[in-house]
Amino acid sequence: MISALWVMIGISLLLGTVLGYSALKFKVEGNPLAEKIDAVLPQTQCGQCGFPGCKPYAEAIAKGEVGINKCPPGGEEGIQKLADLLGVEFQPFGEGAAPKAKALAFIDEQTCIGCTLCIQACPVDAIVGAAKQMHTIISSECTGCELCLPPCPVDCISMNQVGEDIGSWKWQHPVIIPIKIAA
Amino acid sequence: MRTLFSFHGGVHPATHKAESTRTPITRAAIPSKLVIPLWQHVGNRSVPIVQVGDHVLKGQKIGRPEGKLSSAVHASTSGTVSAIDMQLVAHHSGLPDLCVTLIPDGKDEWVTHAGVDIAHTAPAELRHLLRKAGVVGLGGAVFPSDLKTDAHHHQMRTLVINGAECEPYITCDDMLMRERALDILHGAELLRELLQAEEVLIGIEDNKPEAIAAMQLAVTQAGYRKMEVLSVPTVYPSGGAKQLIRILTGIEVAAGVRSTEKGVQCFNVATAYSAWRALAHGEPLLSRIITVTGNVSHAQNFEVLIGTPLNELVALAGSQPDTTRHIMGGPMMGVDLPSGTVSVTKATNCIIASSPKLFPPPAPALPCIRCVRCADVCPADLQPQDLYWFAKSNNFGKAQEFNLADCIECGACAYVCPSNIPLVQYYRYAKSEIHARSVEKLAADKARERHDYRQFRIEREKTEKAQRLAQKERDAAAAKASFDANLAATENAQQQTINEAIERAKAQAVGTHALNTEALTPEQLAKIAAVDARRAKLHELAANAGADDEPPKS
Incomplete structure (x- = not known):
């Protein structure tokens, strides 16, 4: 009886030590769930979710503080992906949070006064320019977040919808025309 | 006799090739x-x-390649160049693209050109010359040939020439082989040299006996020993x-794998011909054979200048009033052209x-009955009925797992489908969605990286600023301390000097007495x-x- 007790205590001490050691040794930096969520988010860094960027929103979702339907650029497909990832129900977009067609910012270079305010606002450094010099958007880097619009004192930035050309054209889902059967 | 291999499946549609092979190639x-x-090629535009208004000569370059893949x-x-603008082009999308419009002066005057000593x-x-001559794959894929002639340090065994x-209906390669076999072979030999391949296998379907005979004769005439028709x-x-490589060599090339990795490369006969014309004669790719x-009224092959409007070309063959649309390519894989212009x-x-009358509109699609006839004929050995299911339900991950990328969109599945399902359209839809998603993913990854770097940079700038400020404060404190210390030291030094002077004066006072007080006269003393x-x-x-508060009276 006593020896059995000692064996059990010994085993529990050993296992406890191993577990404690590995908890320190193999500690995972950051929140792996937040990173997975962040990988699904569209990375426009637009702040429409109410968080300063995609990562903070991902962290908030991971903590369960906020719904998964706050990201309009991700579209309904993005919500579906998040729902699949987190094993929760699909939630439709709330009021006033409908996804918009993808657009890129464009600076009217005639009007730009070179104030650098938009450069400071751009979350992905997609605007080049310097004080009192004309600014311009690197369209290949622009995520269409619209964060550069409010700070501009002369309203020289507009959002141009990305048109479809041969390079970006996609095949559509075939349309099945239902056959009408005479009653 | 070489043993040939075979690929899975395949269909036998009516060929309709005899109509257009009755007359030789005519120059349009x-x-x-x-x-x-x-x-007009894979890669960058x-x-x-x-400029508009420029006079250009035949063979003059009007568009330079942009980037490596162009x-x-x-x-x-x-x-004369009359416009550089967006015009409808021969593409599935029916969208316009940038075109150069040229009004011919009728002189057909060549720019100075000459071949090189190959x-x-x-x-x-x-x-580089192939790239400058605009030679691309003429089998339909229009991949730049200069990139395909690079073996990427792989040991090349076989060059397959695709004839x-x-x-069905297409006979341009057939007629080219019948009439210009020698130039094709010279081109094939040139490509073989570029790839350092051991042998050239020219594959021609056995419904083209004239082409096979012409090519075999040309091989004997030219005396190329490493070539076989x-x-x-x-x-x-x-x-x-992929199918021809499989038939001739038994090698299967998976999606995403370069055939050069397997020691084999494939060129169309017309590409070999154009490569030869470009290098040996200095003629860029200006025209091609079109069925x-x-x-x-009389179907035939024409040698057509690139850029010729469709309706002018069709008129040469005798257009019919009941023509409703035009197909570019064959009936299996062709592109429905948006307009006759x-x-x-x-x-x-x-x-x-x-x-x-010729191509009645397809019967309405019915539900899939999972008869798997499509799987029986699929040349890529896929399961088209499953791919259809996944594509239809937007389950692209599953479609990729079932190797959608290996689909060559040949249309054999749709050809045999008893339910008339436009299967290839579903695969194309799924493929382009998958492609668009991967592009979006790349863009998102880049945006994340840039955003993270920006955050890092802002943080770093903040830290640096704080450090600079702290350093400044430390410097100021140190400066003040050293000033105080200096001041104190100066004061000490002055005090010291004063004290020393007093000491000196005292010391002098002890050792001296006034000389004029000695030997005074009595009057002076009084x-x-x-x-x-x-x-x-x-x-x-x-x-x-x-004491008595009275000012003293003096």
């Missing part, structure tokens, strides 16, 4: 205008290097590059004038005594002044 007349698209575009005849030119230089031409069984799609067939490109191998007495009295008065 120079049209009233040429609309030359700047994007060429950049126009001419090709040049040339003026197909001499004339034997004494470096391979890299030859590849199979398996798709092989007759392959007629089955659609044996002319697919005009279907609902026309689009121009022919390097990818145009065939134009089929179509009428409701005077001093009187002064001393007065002084003593004054001192006494001053001492008493505070």
Whole structure:
């Protein structure tokens, strides 16, 4: 009886030590769930979710503080992906949070006064320019977040919808025309 | 006799090739205008290097290649550039793209051009010349040939020359082989040299006996020992590059794998011909052989300048009033052209004038009954019924797992489908969605990286600023301390000097006495005594002044 007790205590001490050691040794930096969520988010860094960027929103979702339907650029497909990832129900977009067609910012270079305010606002450094010099958007880097619009004192930035050309054209889902059967 | 292999499946649609092989290739007349698209190849669109109003010569470059994966575009005849704008082009989308419109002057005046001594030119230089000549794959894929002639340090065993031409109606390669076999072989030999391949296998379907005979004769005439013309069984799609490689060598090339990694490369016969014309004669790719067939009075092959408007070309073969639409390519894989005004490109191998009688509209699609006839005929050995299911339900991950990327969109599945389901359209839809998603993913990853870097930079700038500020404060404190210390030191030093001076004066005072006080006369002594007495009295008065509050009277 006593020896059995000692064996059990010994085993529990050993296992406890191993577990404690590995908890320190193999500690995972950051929140792996937040990173997975962040990988699904569209990375426009637009702040429409109410968080300063995609990562903070991902962290908030991971903590369960906020719904998964706050990201309009991700579209309904993005919500579906998040729902699949987190094993929760699909939630439709709330009021006033409908996804918009993808657009890129464009600076009217005639009007730009070179104030650098938009450069400071751009979350992905997609605007080049310097004080009192004309600014311009690197369209290949622009995520269409619209964060550069409010700070501009002369309203020289507009959002141009990305048109479809041969390079970006996609095949559509075939349309099945239902056959009408005479009653 | 070499043993041939076979690929899985395949179908046997009616070939309809006899109609257009009755007359030899005719050179099409120079049209009233040429609309030359700047994007006729896989990769980046060429950049126009001419201006509206410029006079250009035949063979003059009008679009330069942009980036590695691109090709040049040339003026197909001499004339004046009348516009550089967006025009409808021969593409599935029916969208416009940048084109150079050329009004021919009718002189067909060549730019100065000359071939190179191929034997004494470096391979890299030859590849560069192919790029400059705008040579791309003429089998339909229009991949720049200069990139395909680079073996990427792989040991090349076989160069496959594709003369199979398996798709119904198309006979342009057949006629080219019949009439210009020697030039094709020279081109094949040139490509073999570039790739350093051990052998050249020319695969031709056995429904083209004239082409096979012409090519075999030419091989004997030219005396190329490493070349062999092989007759392959007629089955659609044996002319697919992967399928022909499989038939001739037994090698299977998976999606995403370069065939050069497996020691084999494949070129179309027309590409070999154009490569030879480009290098040996200095002629850029300005024209190609196009079959005009279907609902026309006399179907035949034409040598057509790139950029010729479709309706002018079809008119040469005798267009019929009941033609409703035009198909570029064959009936299995062809592109429905958006309008009769689009121009022919390097990818145009065939134009089929179509009428409701010739190609009746497809019967409405019915539900899939999972008969798996599509799986039986799939040349890529896929499960089209499953791929259809996944594509229809937007389950793209599953579609990728079932190797959708290996689908060559040959249309054999849709051809046999008893439910008339437009299967290929579903696969194309799924493929383009998958592609768009991967592009979006890349963009998102880049945006994340840039955003993270920006956050890092802002953080770093903040830290640096704080450090600078702290340093400044430390410096200021240190400066003040050292000033105080200096001040104190100076004061100390001054005090020291004063003290020393006092000490010196004291010391002097002890050791000296006034010389003029010695040996005084009695009168002088009396005077001093009187002064001393007065002084003593004054001192006494001053001492008493505070006591009786009366000013002393002097």
